[in-house]
Amino acid sequence: MNISEMHGYIELKPFGNLSIVAMKGCEEIASRIDYYLKEWRQDENCIIYDEASNPIKTFLLDTVCPRFGSGEAKGVINETVRGHDIFIISDVFNYGVTFNMYGMDVPMSPDDHFQDLKRIIAAMNGKAKRITVIMPMLYEGRQHKRATRESLDCAIALQELTAMGVENIISFDIHDPRVQNAIPLHGFEDFHPHYQMIKSFVKTVPNAIIDREHLMIISPDEGGMSRCMYYSSVLELDLGMFYKRRDYSVVINGKNPVISHEFLGDNVEGKDVIVVDDMIASGDSMLDVAKKLKEKKAKNVYIFSAFGLFTEGLNKFDKAYNDGIITRIFTTNLVYRMPELKSKEWYTEVDMSKYIANIIDTLNFDGSLSELLDPVQKIKKLLQ
Template sequence: MTKVSFSELIPVAPLKIYAHPSCANLGTLVNDDIIHSRNNDVSEEECHALTRIGYQSESYLLDTECPRFGSGEAKAKLNESVRGKDLYILADVTNHSGEYLAFGNSTFTSPDDIFQDIKRIISACNGKPYRTTVILPYLYENRQNRRNVLESLDCATALQELSSMGVENIITFDSHDPTVQNSIPIQGFDNFTTAFQFIREISRTESDIIFDKEHLMIVSPDDGGMSRAVYYANVLGVDMGMFYKRRNYAAKENVDGKNPIIGIEFLGNSVADKDVIVVDDMIATGTSIIETAYELKKRHAKNIYIVASFGLFSEGLERFDKAYEDGVINRIYTTNLVYASDELKNKPYYTSVDLSKYISLIINTLNHDTSVNDILVPTLRIQELLADIKK
């Protein structure tokens, strides 16, 4: 392995990572990968000097805690100094597995609780870090990104709060609407895509899949995810299709706050006898994804693979179990960027895509103040992967 020069190894400041309990497992994986990669970068002679300047450490995880009072109120407490450190705060706001006691009752942690903890940590640092970067794999409140009537703009407000507290960079993945960054136009905001990792995992798990337009098609379940599906289709060199729902806007009654659906239409070439990858940013209730899969089967699609960065499964797994038993879906891929229950992990149709090495690469790159353009847009890496697969 070729060693890089000593000057290239010097970071802008010693690295520290705060992994919120909602992201503890992912934080540990990221920390271990950074330790491993940095140990491989240096010779024994350079090791001591690099340890002194903060490049190497036994652990980059920040020792801190957010204890709660009996009323449910909380505070952040740092158990080590962050003065002059390049601090990265990692949190999963969708993780509902955490609990705390309030007035003797057990309460699960909500996205609001976790976001407040992030602000508490920033406040406890008291402006001492050299630089603070917040990594929210699932961007907090990104689904409330626009105002249709008299509604709050929660995502924009949250970004402005972080900016006003001194956060220089905000990092997220496959944002539901990346244009929300316009609310903080002079702050750093990077939206990384997970396309390469998904394509690589699909090629590993589906040995008989063929990445060409005669055998494969990309489908978006609605118009909102069309740009994402277009990217997949372009880099893979295959066709793309999209579903849209015709609604009765003249109806006085609605279903779950929405106008009733009077028809589902498909735009695109035939999916008959083709494998189909359904691409979306998240699986929440799963209604749209399951409807899309059944509609594709009606059109004689061969195998259906569902790809979504965030598997929230907010209404359980029963409908996915049924779709799998009916032979409608073959596999669901989501990332470990958000919490996944043990029940989900044990499903025969589920595969988790590990993004820890990707996050460690991003942190390592930024800690050296070098460009992230090559890892922000993964087109070249996908093309190299496809070339290897064809061999």
């Protein structure tokens, strides 16, 4: 239930006229969010009004970031934002968006997307009443702490956004949420797709038995334990963990290579297991974990991951599925998915658009996010 249905419009007044900016590559999920908000906010005559009682057809703002042939760009907003409560949705990992530079078709990098985000904020000229950035996968989220003489990119990016007038930053399954210490006086929310993942799992695998005898939660590394502890606590399942043995004398592609994965936990023989992680990048570590679980005679290996990047393609996952190493992978639609991914037998997409619409609806009415941050009651009800 959204906040509008809970309280109605008589008791609660929006903070400002709601407007949503869909950055390049976010048009699909933004249109779904717009659909839900219009469904919730229309009157008995199916008409939606803004604060000034003007009828509106959409909450999406008309914005664009045109580029010159040199690759330079600018942000343009084609309608007023004065006094508006702005929510900007940005997928900085969408490499499916391209632009032309010196006659070459160039995919947009995270840096390009982040610069466009700042251009749109700058185009508002400080006239918006409030700006909230919804960045599902946090820009430079993996560069969150200093290991040697190196940059702290995530902290700098957060400070840049707040210095430009952004009041709230919303993200999902952040690699390390302690990075919010960089902006302690601003709103910073870390949401998780727990309920949506479990709902999709129950719908897609209806014959799964969710109890300690038949199902187990596995963390692929020590960093993901808190995430997995939530699943194991809510579902009342046992928890296991792999830890990575790395070769710290070598750096390959910016990181120390993993020598092997060692398992800590109860016997998995004959059980279904759910491996939970924040992202699938190349997928090598995840598939190695799945292979080791199958060697320990696990029945089915399911993978929950908020972000499926698949940076080295899908062939290795096809092979793992055909070899019986993985049974199914669940990822959200929070970031770009290559088109061929959706047709794979082993893949299930978890839709997050209604959840984000609920977050926007709640914030626009200055409501509490507590229930949305911790959906334990909804999960319990779903399982019953």
